[in-house]
Amino acid sequence: MSPDVRDETVRLTDAEARARRRRSLAIGLVLAVLVVLFYVVSLFRIAGGGA
Secondary structure: OOOOOOOOOOOOOHHHHHHHHHHHHHHHHHHHHHHHHHHHHHHHHHOOOOO
């Protein structure tokens, strides 16, 4: 690395931080729903309900 490269951090505005939090929560919710869906489908198939 060249010596003129500085460690710079990005400062988010309040609106950007809120938007990031909403996106993170939405992604987490979608992942949780998928986990539950796969679990229910697996139980259904194991119980003999699926072909």
